[in-house]
Amino acid sequence: MTGTTTTATANVDTRELKAKVKAMYRDVALDPAGDFHFEMGRAMAERLGYAPGDLDRVPAEAIASFAGVGYYFDLAALIPGERVLDLGSGSGMDSFIAALHVGPTGEVVGVDMTDEQREKAERLRRRDGFGRVRFVPGYIEDVPCPDGAFDAVVSNGVINLAADKGRVFREAARALRPSGRLALADIVTEVQLPEGVVCNATLWAACIGGAMPQDDYRAAIEAAGFELLEIRDNPAYRFISDSARRASEKFGVKSISLLARKR
Ligand SMILES: C[S@@+](CC[C@H](N)C(=O)[O-])C[C@H]1O[C@@H](n2cnc3c(N)ncnc32)[C@H](O)[C@@H]1O
Numbered sequence: 375m376t377g378t379t380t381t382a383t384a385n386v387d388t389r390e391l392k393a394k395v396k397a398m399y400r401d402v403a404l405d406p407a408g409d410f411h412f413e414m415g416r417a418m419a420e421r422l423g424y425a426p427g428d429l430d431r432v433p434a435e436a437i438a439s440f441a442g443v444g445y446y447f448d449l450a451a452l453i454p455g456e457r458v459l460d461l462g463s464g465s466g467m468d469s470f471i472a473a474l475h476v477g478p479t480g481e482v483v484g485v486d487m488t489d490e491q492r493e494k495a496e497r498l499r500r501r502d503g504f505g506r507v508r509f510v511p512g513y514i515e516d517v518p519c520p521d522g523a524f525d526a527v528v529s530n531g532v533i534n535l536a537a538d539k540g541r542v543f544r545e546a547a548r549a550l551r552p553s554g555r556l557a558l559a560d561i562v563t564e565v566q567l568p569e570g571v572v573c574n575a576t577l578w579a580a581c582i583g584g585a586m587p588q589d590d591y592r593a594a595i596e597a598a599g600f601e602l603l604e605i606r607d608n609p610a611y612r613f614i615s616d617s618a619r620r621a622s623e624k625f626g627v628k629s630i631s632l633l634a635r636k637r
Contacts, residue, residue: 444559462532466495564626
């Protein structure tokens with residue numbers, strides 16, 4: 375988890391990156407009304423496609439710190455009794471929604487590396503009685519779970535933040551049973567980002583600098599042992615700071631949702 379990772383265009387100091395990402399998402403947990411490059415909260419969730427009826431049934435504080443980038447629960451098509459892994463669960467909104475969909479016989483595990491995000495999610499989980507949800511500390515590159523433990527892996531706005539995306543997709547495949555689904559929303563680019571953007575740890579933590587060209591992202595998913603079933607753009611997602619907007623317009627940085635099945 376430390377050292378330097380070579381990307382197509384740049385050397386990224388992954389230690390600095392992790393620290394920057396943790397600092398940003400600590401603030402997302404503790405002060406969601408603060409100043410961020412990206413939008414958060416209920417209005418955005420509804421615009422992305424979340425059902426108001428689902429949002430009404432999960433903790434409002436988790437929604438306030440929702441920093442996802444798209445909707446994918448229609449693609450995930452979770453059914454009662456399923457076991458779901460949420461990679462980078464943040465303050466827990468998607469994990470709680472997954473719990474609504476899989477019901478009392480299902481199970482949801484959220485993994486996140488930022489203590490303040492997990493602590494907030496855990497406090498809300500206890501308070502609101504989400505008994506079939508667990509939030510565990512860990513890295514999405516090295517998920518603390520046995521092989522084949524889940525029917526579905528979900529993730530929202532997280533994998534772009536990982537320096538080694540191939541490793542994350544291989545972990546997702548390992549965590550899934552045969553034919554298990556990967557359903558996610560994430561940020562990708564239309565062109566390779568220049569080194570100046572990739573090496574900007576603040577833009578990386580804002581979900582821009584780490585974004586991979588869409589074709590490479592698809593290839594990494596397929597190389598990890600998945601069949602890609604569906605992919606779509608999420609035009610309702612937008613960055614809000616000037617620097618993030620400029621970078622996203624210039625390099626075609628955009629949100630996508632996708633569904634893949636473990637081969
Ligand atoms: C953009 S937020 C999204 C959180 C949540 N999925 C949501 O929709 O609100 C990214 C989250 O991923 C976590 N994260 C980023 N990189 C990670 C990694 N390598 N391992 C574990 N968690 C990571 C951060 O701590 C943060 O909580």
